[in-house]
Amino acid sequence: MSKLHEHTPLTHSEASAPEHIAIIMDGNGRWAKQRGLPRIAGHRAGAESVRRTVEACKNLGVKFLTLYAFSSENWNRPESEVKALMQLLERFLKEKTKEMMKQNVRLNAIGRTDMLPAKTRKQLELAIETTQNNTALTLNLALSYGGREEIVDATRAIAEKVKNGELDINTIDNDTVTNHLYTAGQPDPCLLIRTSGELRLSNFLLWQLSYAEIVILDKFWPDFSESDLTAAVAHFSGRQRRFGAL
Template identity: 50%
Template sequence: MSDSLFVTVPEHVAIIMDGNGRWAKGRGLPRTMGHRKGVEAVRETVRTAGDIGIKYLTLFAFSSENWRRPEAEVTDLLGLLKAFIRRDLAELHRQNVRIRVIGDRQGLRSDILNLLIEAEETTRSNTALTLVIAFNYGSRDEIARAAASLAKDVEAGRLRAQDISPELINSRLDTAGIPDPDLIIRTSGEERLSNFLLWQAAYSEFIFLPEYWPDFSRDLFLSALEKYASRDRRFGGLSAKAAATGS
């Protein structure tokens, strides 16, 4: 599929990378092999996003609920994250990619936290694709932390409760300064957000793919973007066509 098919390239694409374990199970492999194959899909997805001019790519790397998985699997997932950053950080920096991490940082192991901070600081001035990594992230927790931040300001007299607006709440979220996702893609056939970007997804388009994440390829990404380009986004109002014709 040709990249030139797209008239509308979304500014921000977010992806729920689902199905690593089921991909491995279907091949008689341990779940860890699915996660390792999934990292290869991450690399190709980041390259594709940069090639076609997407400005923000958010990847749901590790949810706040993922800590409930078996300890060995959690350890492997954390090891893969560390390996990805250590191996790919220099290349991403050369490609002018900025890394930003969203999620709760309280209680993270120092080695993980320091690596995330290093990735952000190293790439802070880059101006091409912004790669947003959602790590230890849960949207309800994010919203609760934003509400608590505003409540503290009200309690301290720095803010009046009646002045709290959607824009002000948005400024306290982990994604402050990042535009809401135009498109959210989820692999593996599941059709739910699973506590991902609940506030930010108010007007996002959704595409659910049956393929598992390790099979997510450049062609699948481009096909999803082609579907997105055919959508008529109205944001609660009339489409441009309907507004022009009065229909």
């Protein structure tokens, strides 16, 4: 795990970018508080960082980008904030779908999205359908998402197949679980980036991040820039990934 600070030189790496990057976008509320603004202002600024990051990842050649947008625990926030976040998501999807088409970005959602408000879910489904044939980058939005819940859902699906005689319990292995996760068919993230300096996974992609390299940034998500992404990729490229071997 590396912690990049504000003064860390932001150099470009000539090495190839990770195939899949995951990001815990942390610090919107604290960014707003520092400026005497309401929390929703931080979330709006964070949405602009999403736009910049998606474009930068596509330009770097990243094929999959997974953003932790709304956790299962976030439903416990004040009702007014949750409502504002859902409205912001709807507006983001409505405004950015055209841009995703222009950038050849495919949108996908992971999580218990059936819990989203009907209007939000409808806008999400429309954006997913509209962009489904794009090929440059797959953008996974983790919405109403929890890593433990994902593993529970996968376990239930596997158990149902065993019960129905579709799957032999003795053949269950790592691949079986992987193929029943929300991210089935996608490579695991090679690199996890977390903003705001916090050193925890926060129930995010617990299975998929088993061997990911981790970079922590001491800045809030609205301040995350293309140069920060480039620096994180450079650090990733300089590491030797042994996966437990010598």
